[in-house]
Amino acid sequence: MKHLCNGPIALEALLACDDPACGAALLFTGCVREHNEGRAVSGMLYTAHERLADKALADICSEALQQFEIRSCRIIHRLGELRLGDISVAIAVQSAHRPAAYEASRWAIEAIKQRVPIWKKEHYIDGASRHLDGHTLDAAL
Amino acid sequence: MKHLCNGPIALEALLACDDPACGAALLFTGCVREHNEGRAVSGMLYTAHERLADKALADICSEALQQFEIRSCRIIHRLGELRLGDISVAIAVQSAHRPAAYEASRWAIEAIKQRVPIWKKEHYIDGASRHLDGHTLDAAL
Amino acid sequence: MNLILIPYGPLVDVLGEGPLNIECPATTAAELLAWLHQQYPALQAWRGRIACGLGDELLRAASPLGEAQRIALIPPVSGG
């Protein structure tokens, strides 16, 4: 699974810029926050339909390359139990000019939240856990 | 000079997220591109009015914190001779929610280009060099 | 038809980890979901919100089902 991992995301590899045509790079990282919707969070479990999720993330990279004037788009999503502050998702975009990098990165994180079969289960400091509400897939019946 | 450096920018330090209220981080990096306005570039010299540039970069960080719902904004600009692919500027923004991080980062790079007394001198593979056209400061007379 | 259902995300809280071996009259993905909603009233909150996956494809409403297929039940997603 090229776009999924079970341990810390290797940011150095995502940051590497060996394409001399690139003038701008943007690295977005999402991480586990201590509060959500007013509740104190202690950690988060990410699960996935790994095969479909990896494919959806690959599709998002391809579509970003088609839709925006960027040179590369790499996305890694972490699965499993994460602690506060752990990075759950990283999106690295490189482009010749900066506006396209911002637009593509922003588009990609929204697409991830809407289309990729990954689920969050939040753990709270009071011991409770719950799956968060999510985005219904276009293919829902 | 807190916001200026003469060697490679330490990205790891900029990426560190030790604020558990942050759910999103965005790292923008600008680097030396092999082509500009149709000419083949071999490198770039960045010079600055260091005292005014450091102050202007500090101002941009403060203003970003005031204008956007972000938790931190750090900017480092590199000076001196840079080679192709070298990172000239890095902007790290952290926020609870991602939209503010994107908005603040985008605002900051535009502000840097318009307000900070730093100058690029491009070197071309044919041996020529020239300062690039720039943005006139509001304080120009 | 005999089918094997694999619930994902919050559907695990309702249907268990699975896989669920079921015997049902459905011949399409849409019919499978209609049948599921009848059998599991606790799925009410997910009416119109579950997608079906087969291999690495998402099924359409009219996609035909085959004997012994493993069907992923995919509720609204919350990655990122």
Added chain:
Amino acid sequence: MNLILIPYGPLVDVLGEGPLNIECPATTAAELLAWLHQQYPALQAWRGRIACGLGDELLRAASPLGEAQRIALIPPVSGG
């Protein structure tokens, strides 16, 4: 008034590295720039585009100048 001028960026290509010790009748930043444009026709392209810095402040048009001050000449910027 005696002033010490420090050119920056592309102004170095026109005025040299500096510092330039000058003797001029200007008493404000605006007057200094007017005088400079008269003395250095090569600055034509920068008319209205140069800011003056003193210490860590940018000067306004009417900012008074003092004897022996070091004035930074700041052309359009191109960082990033």
